[in-house]
Amino acid sequence: MFLFPAPARILLAMAIRVALIGTGNCGSLALRQLIEDDRFELTGVWVSSQAKVGRDAGELARLGVTTGVTAVADLDAIIEAEPDCVVYCAMGDVRMREAIADVRRFLEAGIDVVGSSPVSLEYPWGVLPDRSIERVEAAAQQGNSSIFITGVDPGFVTDLLPLALAGTCRQIEQIRTMEIADYASYDGATVMFDVMGFGNEIGDLPFLYQPGMLSLAWGVGIRQLAAGLGIEVDEITDSVEQEPAPEDFDVAVGTIRKGTVAAVRFQIEGKVDGRSAIVVEHITRLRGDLRPDWAQPAQEGGSYRVEITGEPSYVMDICPTSRHGDHNYAAILAAAGRIVNAIPDVIAAPAGIRTTLDLPLCTGKGVYRPSR
Numbered sequence: 001m002f003l004f005p006a007p008a009r010i011l012l013a014m015a016i017r018v019a020l021i022g023t024g025n026c027g028s029l030a031l032r033q034l035i036e037d038d039r040f041e042l043t044g045v046w047v048s049s050q051a052k053v054g055r056d057a058g059e060l061a062r063l064g065v066t067t068g069v070t071a072v073a074d075l076d077a078i079i080e081a082e083p084d085c086v087v088y089c090a091m092g093d094v095r096m097r098e099a100i101a102d103v104r105r106f107l108e109a110g111i112d113v114v115g116s117s118p119v120s121l122e123y124p125w126g127v128l129p130d131r132s133i134e135r136v137e138a139a140a141q142q143g144n145s146s147i148f149i150t151g152v153d154p155g156f157v158t159d160l161l162p163l164a165l166a167g168t169c170r171q172i173e174q175i176r177t178m179e180i181a182d183y184a185s186y187d188g189a190t191v192m193f194d195v196m197g198f199g200n201e202i203g204d205l206p207f208l209y210q211p212g213m214l215s216l217a218w219g220v221g222i223r224q225l226a227a228g229l230g231i232e233v234d235e236i237t238d239s240v241e242q243e244p245a246p247e248d249f250d251v252a253v254g255t256i257r258k259g260t261v262a263a264v265r266f267q268i269e270g271k272v273d274g275r276s277a278i279v280v281e282h283i284t285r286l287r288g289d290l291r292p293d294w295a296q297p298a299q300e301g302g303s304y305r306v307e308i309t310g311e312p313s314y315v316m317d318i319c320p321t322s323r324h325g326d327h328n329y330a331a332i333l334a335a336a337g338r339i340v341n342a343i344p345d346v347i348a349a350p351a352g353i354r355t356t357l358d359l360p361l362c363t364g365k366g367v368y369r370p371s372r
Contacts, residue, residue, distance in 0.1 A: 016343060019044040019083040021102070023052065023060045023071070025188055026116045026151075027089030029336040032061040034087065037340070039366050043081040047071040048090065075105065085112040085343050088149075089336075092117025093195050094207075103147060104136060110143035112347050114150075114339050119217060121149045123159075123224035123355050126233075127216060133353070140351045148346045148354045151335045153179050157304045157318065158221030158280060159356040163228045165306060165314050172310035175225060176279040180295050181302030184251040184286045186328045192253045198286060199254070200261045202242050214238035214268050218280045222270035225278050228357055233270040233278070240266040243291050251286050263290040301327035341367060 018040045020031050034040045035057060045057045053073050058065035072078065078086065086106050092099035099118040106113050124133050140146060150156065158177045166172060183192065192198050197206035207213060215236040226233045245262035248255060256262050263285040270278035283294045297303040298317035308314040320330035344366075345359050 015039060015041040016085060016347065017041050017043045017081075017083045018343060019046070019078045019081060019086045020057075021046045021075075021078070021086055021088045021115070022090035023047055024089065024091065025332050026336050026339075027087070028061055029333050030087050030089055030340050031057060032063060033336065033340045035061055035063060035065070035067055037366065040340075040343070042067060042069050043083040044078045045069060045071045046075060046078050046090075047073060075102065079106070079109050079111065083111055085114060085347055087339060087343075088113050088115030088117065089339075090117065091190065092119060094190065096120060100132065100136065104139040106143075107136070107139040107145045107147060108143050110145050112145045112343075113147040114342050114346050115148075116151045116335055116339060117149065119149065119151065119154055120220060121147060121353060122151075122154055122220040123227070123357075124220065124353065125227075126223045127219045137352055140353065144351050146346050146349045146351055146354050148342055148349075148359060150338055150342070150356070152331050153177065153280070153282075153304065154218055154221035155335060156338055156356075157306065158218070159224050159228070161316065161318070162225060162306045162308065163356070165308055165316065166229060168312070169308065170311045172229065172308060174275075174277055174279065174307075174309045175229075176281060176305075176307040176309075177221070178281045178283070178295065178305040178307070179302070180283045180297040180305065181327065181331075182285050182288055182297075183328065185301075185326050187252040189253045192251075196264060196284065197242075198251075198261050198264075199256050202244050202259070202261060204261075205240070209240045209266070212238075214240070214266055218268040219270075221280060222268060222278045224355060224357065226270060226272075229277075231272055231277060233272060234274075235271050236268060237271065238266065238268045240264065245286070246290075249287065256286055262286045263294075265291070265294055299327065302331070303327070304331075337367075338362070341365075 034042050052071050057067045057069040096118050103113045162175050195208050215238045219236050242261045243263035244259045245256045247258050265283045268280045269276040299319040304318040306316040322330035341362050
């Protein structure tokens with residue numbers, strides 16, 4: 001008779017105890033699934049806003065239910081509840097060091113981590129300093145815990161989907177992944193203004209567009225694709241273009257003034273022997289009529305695209321939709337879904353930093369629920 005090790009038997013028989021860190025755009029959608037999905041038992045919710053402290057998780061997830069789990073602003077309280085795993089969706093773009101320190105605390109405490117940040121841990125080799133990677137790995141070994149960071153892009157559009165297509169090719173000359181989206185409805189002010197620089201004067205580049213930052217942020221996806229293809233990227237280069245608003249107009253986070261940044265196109269290229277082998281391209285508009293010469297989405301509002309030049313060649317358009325929101329909402333929902341659905345595999349994985357390349361294929365087991 002085949003016997004599971006004791007921890008596996010327990011997890012098969014009982015709900016997985018999970019805490020959520022961060023209730024922003026991605027975190028609130030992950031929280032909704034953690035509450036509704038019978039595979040999980042919610043043990044705690046951490047928030048960065050004092051206005052949310054003490055509020056019930058059901059309210060924060062906009063479910064209209066009472067869970068009895070109220071939000072706290074104390075990571076120690078989350079750890080003391082002894083979850084099996086935390087879903088880490090706190091902001092990492094502008095606080096990468098703090099986010100890495102947070103996840104190390106969980107790993108050292110023997111708590112597995114899945115999440116949307118810090119993005120650099122999606123595939124840190126060749127991106128982060130060796131010392132930083134070693135400290136995360138040491139924390140994981142100390143706690144016998146594992147961590148998996150993912151999203152949409154970087155995330156499954158820049159690793160899972162192109163690798164699935166690449167597995168059918170006889171020859172590949174280039175892989176290009178694209179996000180082509182209207183961000184007018186995106187309500188994250190920090191991302192819109194501080195990270196992407198919308199509303200800035202043309203030429204006033206936020207930190208994301210400073211030299212090397214795009215290559216750092218999307219280098220994780222490029223290097224992971226390269227590892228999957230069995231090639232080594234010699235260098236990563238990046239470039240950015242900005243387009244001004246033709247007039248004043250309003251978006252979800254405020255007013256974009258005439259002459260300030262209203263559309264952005266940037267590109268990150270992973271080069272092998274001087275050739276662009278892997279390319280990530282982003283075209284982000286705040287109005288659909290801006291820069292019609294740039295690539296257009298496959299559906300109104302926005303889509304993602306994977307292009308493989310080779311034998312055979314492919315163009316795959318990914319058009320996320322939702323009954324509860326627009327294309328931006330649907331894309332964030334997809335990121336949250338992949339994070340939450342990865343929890344069982346991450347718990348079962350060996351200690352350390354885990355990636356798409358070494359986790360089993362997540363097939364959506366446990367998510368079939370017909371609409372009532």
